[in-house]
Structure formats: C-alpha cells, structure tokens
Amino acid sequence: MGDAMRGRHQRTQQRRRNRAAAADLEQLRAQVAAEAARAAAAGQAAAQTEAAHRRLAREQAATRPRLRHREESVARLIARIGPAHTALLAARRELEAAEKAVLAMPASTVIDQAAKAGVTFRLPEVHRGASTQYAKVWFRKHTGGDLRVDRPVSVAGWVPDDVPDERAALVRYMMSTAADRTAAARVWTIPPWLSHPGDETDAAELRTALGATTSGAPHQPARHPARPALRDDATVTLPWRHFPLVPHAADATDLAHWYQHNITAQQWHPDTAPVPFWLPAEHSSAYPHARALPAGTDLRLPFSLVFAAFAAPWQLPPSSDPLPESLRAVLGPMLYARGHAADTAAPSLEKVLYRLQAAGVTDRDMLPTPLQALHHFGGAVEGLLLTADTDGRPGDEFAWCLTIAHPWGPPLARIAVPARRSRTHWRREVDAIIAGVALSSWHQPHILPSRAPVPRQASDVVDSTVHILDVDATSPPAARRRTPSAGRGPRSHLRRGHFRRYPRRADDPHAPWCWVRPTTVNGTPGTANQVYTLTRPNRSTAVRKASA
Amino acid sequence: MNGSHDADTPTLLRAELAQLRRQRIADEREGARFDGLLRAIAAVRSDRDAGLSPRMCEQRDYLERVWADAEDVLMMALRVLLHTERLGGDDPAIARARRACEQANQAFSHLYEAEWGTR
Numbered sequence: 001m002g003d004a005m006r007g008r009h010q011r012t013q014q015r016r017r018n019r020a021a022a023a024d025l026e027q028l029r030a031q032v033a034a035e036a037a038r039a040a041a042a043g044q045a046a047a048q049t050e051a052a053h054r055r056l057a058r059e060q061a062a063t064r065p066r067l068r069h070r071e072e073s074v075a076r077l078i079a080r081i082g083p084a085h086t087a088l089l090a091a092r093r094e095l096e097a098a099e100k101a102v103l104a105m106p107a108s109t110v111i112d113q114a115a116k117a118g119v120t121f122r123l124p125e126v127h128r129g130a131s132t133q134y135a136k137v138w139f140r141k142h143t144g145g146d147l148r149v150d151r152p153v154s155v156a157g158w159v160p161d162d163v164p165d166e167r168a169a170l171v172r173y174m175m176s177t178a179a180d181r182t183a184a185a186r187v188w189t190i191p192p193w194l195s196h197p198g199d200e201t202d203a204a205e206l207r208t209a210l211g212a213t214t215s216g217a218p219h220q221p222a223r224h225p226a227r228p229a230l231r232d233d234a235t236v237t238l239p240w241r242h243f244p245l246v247p248h249a250a251d252a253t254d255l256a257h258w259y260q261h262n263i264t265a266q267q268w269h270p271d272t273a274p275v276p277f278w279l280p281a282e283h284s285s286a287y288p289h290a291r292a293l294p295a296g297t298d299l300r301l302p303f304s305l306v307f308a309a310f311a312a313p314w315q316l317p318p319s320s321d322p323l324p325e326s327l328r329a330v331l332g333p334m335l336y337a338r339g340h341a342a343d344t345a346a347p348s349l350e351k352v353l354y355r356l357q358a359a360g361v362t363d364r365d366m367l368p369t370p371l372q373a374l375h376h377f378g379g380a381v382e383g384l385l386l387t388a389d390t391d392g393r394p395g396d397e398f399a400w401c402l403t404i405a406h407p408w409g410p411p412l413a414r415i416a417v418p419a420r421r422s423r424t425h426w427r428r429e430v431d432a433i434i435a436g437v438a439l440s441s442w443h444q445p446h447i448l449p450s451r452a453p454v455p456r457q458a459s460d461v462v463d464s465t466v467h468i469l470d471v472d473a474t475s476p477p478a479a480r481r482r483t484p485s486a487g488r489g490p491r492s493h494l495r496r497g498h499f500r501r502y503p504r505r506a507d508d509p510h511a512p513w514c515w516v517r518p519t520t521v522n523g524t525p526g527t528a529n530q531v532y533t534l535t536r537p538n539r540s541t542a543v544r545k546a547s548a
Numbered sequence: 549m550n551g552s553h554d555a556d557t558p559t560l561l562r563a564e565l566a567q568l569r570r571q572r573i574a575d576e577r578e579g580a581r582f583d584g585l586l587r588a589i590a591a592v593r594s595d596r597d598a599g600l601s602p603r604m605c606e607q608r609d610y611l612e613r614v615w616a617d618a619e620d621v622l623m624m625a626l627r628v629l630l631h632t633e634r635l636g637g638d639d640p641a642i643a644r645a646r647r648a649c650e651q652a653n654q655a656f657s658h659l660y661e662a663e664w665g666t667r
Contacts, residue, residue: 028565055589084661099627099628
C-alpha cells in the first residue's frame with residue numbers, strides 16, 4: 001500500500017517535472033525564434049552598413065583621380081610661389097629694421113611725422129606705465145618739441161549727415177567696424193576709402209552695362225532687420241578680404257553674409273536671406289558659355305533669393321581708358337587706409353580715417369565711387385543674387401556680387417549691384433546661371449566638405465546651408481558620352497556646353513536635364529578650369545543703350 | 549536515447565540563443581554606423597564636386613599664410629614709404645628705408661609673376 005502510494009506520488013512528480021521541462025523548452029524555442037528574427041533584421045542592417053563601407057571606399061577611390069589634376073596644379077603654384085615667399089619674408093625683415101632705424105632718428109619731427117603717418121611708436125626711454133603727462137614733459141626736455149597725442153580727424157562725408165555733430169553721437173560711428181551688426185555699420189556699406197555715389201551718374205558706361213538700378217549708396221532704414229552673425233570659423237572675415245586662392249564651398253556662406261549685409265543696407269530685399277549655391281570652378285566658367293535653352297523652357301528657382309557663388313569668379317577687366325591722374329594720386333592712400341584684411345580684426349572707422357587722412361585724403365570726394373573704381377581697376381564677379389516669385393519663376397531683378405580690385409593686388413571692396421536682366425549687357429550670362437541653378441542637381445545642403453582628412457563619422461562633417469552642385473547627377477549617363485575620334489568627321493572646333501534632356505524611356509515627359517560639358521571636337525581637350533571673362537560692350541553700343 | 553536528447557535540447561537551445569544574441573549585438577553595433585557612413589559618402593561626393601581634398605586643405609592653408617604675409621609686407625612698405633616721403637632728406641636711415649621699399653616691391657613682382665605669370 002505504502003509502496004503503491006509512493007509510486008503514484010513519484011509518477012505525479014515526474015509528470016509535473018516533464019510538463020515544466022516542456023514549458024521551459026517551449027519558452028526557449030520561442031525566445032530562439034524571436035532572437036533569430038531580431039538577429040536577421042540586425043544582420044540585414046549590418047549588410048547594408050557593409051555595402052555602405054564598400055560604397056564609401058569606391059567614392060574615395062573615384063575622388064582621388066578626379067582631384068589629382070587640381071591638386072597637382074595647386075602644387076605647381078606653391079612650388080612657384082615658394083622662392084617669392086622667401087624673398088617677401090626677407091623684404092619684411094629689412095622693412096622692419098629700416099622702420100626702426102627711421103624712428104630712432106634724433107628729431108622731434110620724426111615722432112610727429114610718424115604719428116601723422118599712422119605709425120605706432122613708443123618712447124623707449126619712457127616706462128610703459130608712465131602717464132601721458134610725464135611722456136610730454138620728457139619729450140619737451142629731450143627734444144625741445146611738443147608731443148602731440150591726439151590728431152584731428154575730419155568726419156564730414158564719412159559719417160551720415162543726419163548724425164548730430166556731437167561727440168556722443170559720433171563715437172558710435174567712429175568706433176564702428178564692418179563686422180558690427182548695429183545701425184552704425186551702414187557707414188561700412190561703402191568702405192571709407194571709396195566715395196559715396198551721390199546719384200546714378202557715376203561710371204555711366206559700366207552702370208549701363210551692368211543694368212544697375214540703384215546708386216549703391218546705403219539707405220536710412222525705417223528699421224534694422226536682424227543680421228545673422230558670421231560663422232565662427234569664417235575665412236572671408238572682412239568684406240574686402242581676398243577670395244581664397246583655393247576656394248572652399250564654405251566660403252559661399254561668408255560671401256553670402258557680406259553681400260546680404262550690402263543689399264540690406266541698400267534696402268534691396270532686406271527681409272530675405274540669400275541661400276547659397278556653390279558652382280564648382282568648371283561649371284562657373286562653362287555655364288555662361290552655354291547654348292541658349294529651347295524657347296519656353298520652364299525654369300524654377302528653389303528659393304526666392306538664391307546666391308549662386310562661383311568657385312572661379314568671372315573676371316571683369318579694367319577699362320582701356322588711361323587712369324586719371326586724380327585716381328593715380330590716391331592709389332597708395334586707398335590701400336594704406338584699407339590695411340590688412342587677412343587674419344586680422346575689423347578696424348574702426350576712426351582708425352581708417354586716421355590712416356586715410358594721414359596719407360593726404362581729407363576730402364572723400366577725392367576718392368572714386370565703387371563703380372568708378374570698378375570701371376578703372378577692374379574686378380571680379382563672385383556670384384549673382386537671383387530673385388524668384390512665390391512659384392519659383394525667375395524674376396527680372398537680380399544683383400551682381402562684385403569685388404573691386406586694386407591695381408596693386410588686394411581687393412578694395414565687395415559690393416552688390418542690384419540690376420535688371422532686361423537692362424544688362426550680360427543678360428545671356430545671367431540667364432545661363434539661372435538655367436544652371438534651376439536645372440542642375442544639388443547635394444543636400446546639410447552636408448558640407450568636411451574638416452576631417454577622411455570623413456568617416458557623422459561628426460566629421462559640418463552643418464551648413466550651402467548647396468553644392470552634384471556633378472555626377474547633373475552629368476549625362478556615362479554610356480552616352482562619345483569620345484571624338486581624331487582625323488575623321490568635321491574640322492576641329494569647340495562645342496559649347498549645353499543642357500539637354502536625357503529620357504530614361506521613350507516619350508518620358510519627366511526626363512531629367514543633364515549638363516553636356518563643352519568639348520573640343522576632333523581636337524585636343526581644353527583646360528577644364530578656364531576663367532570666364534566678361535567682355536565689355538563697345539562704346540557705341542553703351543552710348544546707344546544709355547540714350548535709349 | 550530520447551531522454552538524453554531531451555536533456556541536451558535546452559542546453560543546445562540556450563547556447564544557440566546566446567550565440568544569436570552575440571551576433572545580433574555585433575550586427576546592431578555595425579548597423580548603428582550606417583547613418584554616419586551615409587553622411588560620410590555624401591561628404592566625400594560633395595567634397596569631390598566642390599573640388600576639395602585633405603591635401604588641398606593643406607595647400608589652401610599654406611597659400612592663405614603666403615597671402616597674409618604679402619599683405620603684411622605691402623602695408624608695412626606703404627607705411628614706411630609714406631613716412632620717408634614726409635621726412636625727406638638724405639639721412640642714411642631714410643635711404644635704407646627707401647631701399648627696403650624697393651626690395652619689397654621686387655618681392656611683390658616675383659610673387660605676382662609666380663601667381664599669375666605677370667604683374
């Protein structure tokens with residue numbers, strides 16, 4: 001009896017254990033199945049990542065040969081510049097020594113003249129912490145002359161007429177810089193080493209050719225729209241700083257900043273921020289040569305104000321007129337007043353006027369207006385500001401974004417010249433850029449060329465608003481490219497670049513537009529990066545237009 | 549025989565589960581890099597189209613330094629020239645300053661020639 005009871009009890013326990021084991025097993029199987037599903041999804045993601053790795057390697061491999069030509073070209077430039085740079089540094093050492101020797105000349109007039117010329121000097125025998133009064137006494141005792149520590153500066157013509165002639169009011173303007181974001185910064189719309197155009201009659205020929213619609217002078221705004229700050233790691237930190245010899249797409253952000261400042265001061269689309277679009281050097285030069293599009297082509301700009309920035313600015317050569325003597329006389333003072341622009345803080349108006357007037361320019365009318373300077377010295381078109389209506393249809397209004405060159409090298413200013421397509425002599429070029437912006441494909445704006453040597457992580461790339469032209473997506477399919485065969489067919493000639501549709505199938509109404517590069521048919525390929533030069537209208541045409 | 553198989557199955561399943569988990573975690577870690585890689589691909593392509601490479605970034609930095617030096621010398625020469633013109637005279641220090649300005653002018657000519665082939 002007892003054995004039978006024990007046997008039953010054991011069997012019951014065994015059944016319970018079996019059920020529990022079966023349940024565990026079932027649970028385990030379910031866990032394995034669930035884990036297998038998750039692992040499959042993760043495996044798929046890993047495979048995608050692996051494919052992305054391979055794609056990145058392919059893109060990097062494809063990049064090297066494409067950039068090699070440009071790298072080698074810049075390397076040759078650096079090799080040429082090396083000895084000149086060494087000579088320049090030697091000249092700087094000699095200048096430093098010569099300046100020190102001049103300042104050590106034992107005459108009170110030296111100090112006086114040095115101060116007038118804007119030279120910063122120190123009396124070595126007087127302690128740095130000594131008071132000005134002590135320095136004056138010491139100076140009189142040792143040289144017999146008076147040490148002047150203040151210099152009169154004329155502000156008429158440089159500070160707006162509506163500013164009261166009181167120290168408190170003037171200080172805001174005198175201490176302002178081009179980098180200011182206050183109302184006082186309007187004195188920098190036209191740099192102090194250029195004069196204000198009183199009306200629209202200066203440089204009439206060039207004004208007509210540009211199709212300019214404003215004088216270029218700043219307006220007194222009813223209110224001051226908020227102006228964005230320059231980015232922290234900007235290269236073009238001043239509106240007269242040179243365009244980098246090796247441009248970076250991020251430079252378009254800086255240029256957009258300065259040109260926006262200029263158009264805002266002129267009250268031209270003051271409430272719209274331009275969106276920068278970066279055209280690589282080849283396209284900057286080839287687009288303006290492009291064949292015209294078929295009539296009625298529907299073009300739409302992606303934003304109401306587009307800044308098309310050129311990696312290779314168009315050149316605007318100086319006029320062939322002889323340089324007037326009055327301009328020749330102020331060449332040195334203009335550049336001296338401009339001062340450094342690379343790697344330096346923006347100077348105050350006071351400092352600039354001090355230099356300008358020390359160099360003999362006490363009346364602003366002695367200086368050329370921006371367009372007069374552009375006419376005589378030449379310059380470059382760094383981009384175009386293109387307008388569009390709410391549906392993206394390009395407007396007649398646009399603005400030239402110009403740098404004014406100085407005959408001795410450094411640029412004098414960046415100005416935006418509002419104009420009309422219907423009026424400009426260079427309408428074909430402007431229309432070609434509108435077509436280029438409207439029909440090209442663009443990289444996502446949040447991706448900007450990286451700071452890291454080889455970008456591998458998301459953090460390696462910098463956020464930006466610059467759209468960069470997507471060359472591959474804008475080019476025709478590779479299979480359709482034809483290599484011209486030498487010795488057969490038509491005579492050697494240059495075939496202009498042009499936009500055309502490449503249908504993916506017959507009667508494709510949405511065939512994408514592609515840019516067909518300019519080619520030399522039956523000849524040697526030309527240089528990819530030639531600089532585009534605007535040809536000035538001949539004088540009779542300009543006069544006819546002006547009188548029309 | 550069957551009892552032995554049943555006894556081993558949970559062990560095998562647990563081993564299989566652990567293996568799957570390890571693999572999944574490794575795959576998820578790899579998969580997490582996908583977005584970064586996509587951005588890197590886009591960055592490489594836009595770098596290429598913008599005509600910029602790490603080597604060119606270095607070249608750019610060097611050329612910008614050269615230009616900053618050139619501007620520095622130009623401004624210094626203008627200042628010294630202005631100063632010597634105001635003072636005038638035949639003092640040796642003034643003569644030296646004039647020579648230094650001439651030297652700077654020649655250095656500029658070389659730089660322009662190297663840069664653009666002509667002044």
